[in-house]
Amino acid sequence: MNQNQSLAQSKIEDEAEEQKGYSLFFFAHDNCIRVALREFVCNSYFAGFIYHMIALNSLLLALDQPQLEDPYQRKTISRILFIISIIFIAEFVIKIIVSGFYWGGDRTYLKDAWNILDFMIVQFSFLTWILEAIAGDTNISFIRGFRALRALRPLRVVSKNEGIKTVVNSLILSIPALMNVLLIVLLFLMVFGILGIQLFKGKLGNCNDLDCNELDECLVTNKKQCIGWFYGDIYDLDGETIGKVRIKREWEVNINNYDNIFNSMLTFFEISTLEMWPGMMYAAIDGVDMDLVPQEHAKEWVSIIFIVFIFFTTFFIMNLFISVIVDKFNEEIKKRQGSDNFTDEQKEWVKIQRLLVHTNPKIIPVEPINCFRLQCFKIV
């Protein structure tokens, strides 16, 4: 107990040593408020309290589901979330008073990368309140998008858990290499996206009136004819025709289209994950010309483009992803273990040490003296 106290005391003194100068241009390092708050923050109960608040927050976020109809529950959850937000803001304020916001010293609040995440979360909750106060209605899509950012809060656990922190750190350090791979992917998507626009723009639309005669001559062959009304079949649950109904003709465009660079690249990205790509390929094959009704197998050579694309992206670049991550990840882990800049002798030493740990001496059982046991021993 005594030792713990002196440890905490020395930690506080260390912190105080690091935090010379004024925080927020106002609090001197021996200002009485700052000293009191410093002791408060260095208390181990403080960290534990914040940790529990994060857990409670996560739990409430999970409970706050759109299915929830009961207004009383909704209100309670949103009130508790509001209180937790205020606690987080208070924590943020205390911490910047203690260690300074950004300027002055190397140990100020924003110089620690994990604190930036905390800071952003606090800012998001502020911004959400402001937006809600201005707009009032909380169901506008934009505000809902902003409110969704509160989902970032559980990520604060990462900075409190050493094991997860190691994984995240090595992931973050492999980002520069990943960026290069991403750039190559983007380049390929761009090239094929542009190709997609030039080859398939406007060709994937179709009229909802698919009425054709036996000679394959259709009533509607292009977009201009796709107006007015037609009589379509209605089906019952077994798929049998039970009558006709008057339907308005409409020109429908396939959701995976190549009409602009954004859609085109998105379609090609979806193809690169191999999800439903045959459908997209056949849709492109059927396209005849701009604003014309597609015909089956109109341009079969088009399939080559898709196969080449899959060959390059899925088989080639996605494996680049794997190798870059595997490579960088392990490099980082090695670096952190410090075995990167050892001399040969040091490596040798580590190996022998490791060997010593791994060698478990084999126990050679002694032959028993008892005659029954001896028989058993021989059988075994």
Next chain:
Amino acid sequence: MTAIVINTFFLCIDYYGKPPKLGQVLDRANLSFVIFFTLEMSLKITAYGFKYYWYVNWNKFDFIIVMMSLIAMDEELLEKLNFNPTALRIIRVSRLLRMVKTSEGLRTLLKTLFMSLGNILNTAALLMLIFFTFSVAGMGLFGVVEDGDFIDKNVNFRSFYIAMMTLSRAATGESWNGIMHECTNSEGFISVAYWLLFQLISFFIFMNVFIAVIGESFNDNQATEDENDILALKKKDIKAF
């Protein structure tokens, strides 16, 4: 060893709607296997003495399995104790794991899995955290999306559990783009950003991190074994010591 293979064979024979006679035969076979393994264990214990027997980790494993099957033998007693015997029946299956110890290669693989467990758990915890974040965000963004071809009563963001399920299946790539397009129809551009980010993080990065972690410990394991060969001389010294 042969006994284990035969035991496996008998476990495989079992099927739903088997004739009662076969069931009887299987029960008898199970009984005889339990007796056989118990005999083997007691033989080993008498031979080596319990202390030495317990020293080898694989023997501990054998011991636990045999004890469990002995307990599972008396199903009536278990029912009296209000305990579900199915859980213990699963232990029968774990006898198959005994095969692992017979082969060096299998043992290395199992050891690799065991050694990478710590890092794998950390990575899995992080992945869970990211899933959590995305599903809470998804509930906020897409909670009101109507049913369609892809979004239905099993795939939606209306409650936390279902949102997690939706994301887990999307992380394996299963028709994620269909779900994305339906979310885009009602919510607009933000759904594309959400889903692309999710795919990038879960499918492209995390699945590969798992590969990296396992590969790393496999290499480590392999390296240790190489060292064992290289440093055989030193090992002898150590042993002599």
